[in-house]
Structure formats: C-alpha cells, structure tokens
Amino acid sequence: MAGKGKVGIIGSGLIGRSFSMLFASVGYTVVLYDNVPTQIENALKETEKELKALEAKGLLRGKLNASQQFALISGTTDIKVLVKDAIFIQECIPERLDWKQALYKQLDEVVEEQTILSSSTSTFLPSLFSKDLKHQSNVLVSHPVNPPYYVPLVEVVPAPWTKPEVVQKTRAIMEEIGQKPVVLSREIEGFVLNRIQYAILNETWRLVDSGIVDVKDVDSVMSDGLGMRYAFLGPLETAHLNAEGMTNYFERYTNTMYAVSQTMGPTPKMEGPTAVEIAKQLEVMVPLDKLAERRNYRDNCLTQLSILKKKLNE
Numbered sequence: 001m002a003g004k005g006k007v008g009i010i011g012s013g014l015i016g017r018s019f020s021m022l023f024a025s026v027g028y029t030v031v032l033y034d035n036v037p038t039q040i041e042n043a044l045k046e047t048e049k050e051l052k053a054l055e056a057k058g059l060l061r062g063k064l065n066a067s068q069q070f071a072l073i074s075g076t077t078d079i080k081v082l083v084k085d086a087i088f089i090q091e092c093i094p095e096r097l098d099w100k101q102a103l104y105k106q107l108d109e110v111v112e113e114q115t116i117l118s119s120s121t122s123t124f125l126p127s128l129f130s131k132d133l134k135h136q137s138n139v140l141v142s143h144p145v146n147p148p149y150y151v152p153l154v155e156v157v158p159a160p161w162t163k164p165e166v167v168q169k170t171r172a173i174m175e176e177i178g179q180k181p182v183v184l185s186r187e188i189e190g191f192v193l194n195r196i197q198y199a200i201l202n203e204t205w206r207l208v209d210s211g212i213v214d215v216k217d218v219d220s221v222m223s224d225g226l227g228m229r230y231a232f233l234g235p236l237e238t239a240h241l242n243a244e245g246m247t248n249y250f251e252r253y254t255n256t257m258y259a260v261s262q263t264m265g266p267t268p269k270m271e272g273p274t275a276v277e278i279a280k281q282l283e284v285m286v287p288l289d290k291l292a293e294r295r296n297y298r299d300n301c302l303t304q305l306s307i308l309k310k311k312l313n314e
C-alpha cells in the first residue's frame, strides 16, 4: 500500500465520494476535503458502507479488501491538510462558476508546484476558472460520467495554458484507477460527450415536436436499438461494420445521410408547449416521486453491463 502518493478530493458529494473510492481502490492515500464538516462525516460513513456492500456483492474494484481501501481515505476541513504533498487534486464542488473561481483562487495560494488541479465540471471550460492563477499551467478538466464507479469514461480537457505533461500525467492516472480517459486537444463548449448528447436531444425533440413519435417510442429507438450497439461499439465502428468497411459505407450512404440531414431544420430551442408535453409524458413513464427508484434501476443495469463488458473482453 505504501509508496502510492497522496490524492486530494474537494467536495464530498456524489462525484467526490466516487473518485475517493476509485483512487483508494488502487492504493492511493486519499484526503477528502469539504467546507461542510457534517458532509465529510456522512461521506465517510456512506463510503465505508458502500465499500462493504460492493465487497459483499463481489463488485469491489482493485486488489485490496474493503477495510484496507477505507483505511486509505480520511477527511479534513483544512485546505492546507488537503494540499500538503498531494500529487493530484480532483475538485468536485457544485456546478457554480463563481464558487469554482473562488475555490481555485484559494487553492492557488496554498497549492504546491507539483500538484495537478483537475476539475469534475460538466460544463465550464477550464480557462474560465484558471485564467489568472499562478498555477494555471497545472489546471485542467477531468469530466466523469455518473456513476463513475461503473461508467469509466473521463473527458480530459486542457486550458490553452495547461502543460502537456500535466495532460499526459492525468491521462495516466485516470488509466491507473481503471477509468477510460479521452483527451481533447483543446477546450470546446460541451466537451465531446455533451455535444453528441445535445445533437441526439435536438433530433429527439424535433421528432416529438412534429408528432412523428411520442416520448416512449423515441426513447425506445435508443434503448432497444442504437444504444444496444453503442454500449460496445461507437458510431464510427458501427458504420464500418455495417458496410464492407468505412470507405464503402461513405460510398453507399454519404448522399443519403446528407439529404436526410438537410431535412432536420434549425437548432430547436427546447421550451414552450412541446417542453410541457414531453415532461408530461415522461412523468407518466416515471413519476417524479419514483426518480430515485429509477436511478437505482439505471445504476444496477450499468453495474451488470460493466460486468458483462469485462467478461466479454477478457
């Protein structure tokens, strides 16, 4: 166990707790920092419970047992304790730009030269909260997907001034903890995952808005159709296999794809009566007081899928 360095986690909510477990699973010493003391106490309690539950189900990651992993995680409300000797800090505070900017300013005063500052932000470009920092070349985004323990993707996004070796080291650390990093060459709004997700939502909206299909059926196109493949192959490899290779796919479908795409229309603004109607149909499918139950269902499916994927790729 000894020998692995120390990692700091800022914010002990959903994402912070997941990252703590991921780092501890390969033997890092983890210090979890929060500005709300009760949050840390809760987070540590929950983490211990979760590690034990994962162990009981045979789903614990890494080679250490649950008590060994839990022993690696400690909490603090002192930012100096957090930063001391840390090789890597993963920031997981709420998605508020002013909060993140204030926190990074505070970190900038105390952080050591070698420490990488990595943000879990889903939406903010790293330049927005690192611009005026002394340590700006050590800052970048590592955007996870919920729940990170079962969905391995992490989007690594540098600011214009992030050092290349910081990007490389972050990629290596994410691989080491068993995640699947993809590295963007530069920052862009929405990163990659949300740009693709929004393109899907755009077209889903249009199809419901124009009365072609209802909410249930359009979702079924993904969960019973496209999504079945996409859990294993991306859209490009899917296309490659759907013809005699990609060159052949382009020969066959370039004109069709272009012609269909021309009928898609302008970017929809998702508001007004259609927004009300879509929400209404979804609340019939999943009433608002059943969201937690449905999230459990989702997480259980993702757990089973990650086990299946591991088995198929062995």
Ligand SMILES: NC(=O)c1ccc[n+]([C@@H]2O[C@H](COP(=O)([O-])OP(=O)(O)OC[C@H]3O[C@@H](n4cnc5c(N)ncnc54)[C@H](O)[C@@H]3O)[C@@H](O)[C@H]2O)c1
Pocket: 010, 011, 012, 013, 014, 015, 016, 033, 034, 035, 036, 039, 091, 092, 093, 094, 095, 096, 099, 103, 120, 121, 122, 123, 143, 144, 145, 146
């Ligand atoms: N939840 C998701 O699905 C998801 C997915 C990917 C990325 N993210 C991103 O991860 C980040 C965290 O999200 P979350 O869902 O875990 O949030 P959360 O609300 O569950 O947890 C945030 C924690 O940060 C603490 N906190 C707030 N301000 C702080 C400060 N200044 N210093 C230290 N601690 C502070 C809070 O007390 C809380 O414990 C956000 O940027 C979010 O966009 C979330």
Ligand SMILES: *[C@@H]1O[C@H](CO)[C@@H](O)[C@H](O)[C@H]1NC(C)=O
Pocket: 065, 066, 067, 068
């Ligand atoms: C976990 O491993 C340690 C070290 O091998 C051992 O002492 C401890 O008893 C184990 N705990 C459980 C619950 O298996």
Ligand SMILES: *[C@@H]1O[C@H](CO)[C@@H](O)[C@H](O)[C@H]1NC(C)=O
Pocket: 190, 194, 195, 196, 198, 199, 200, 202, 264, 265, 266, 267, 268
């Ligand atoms: C829909 O969303 C995508 C991805 O965010 C965006 O790039 C595109 O311009 C939007 N508009 C259309 C017409 O698809």
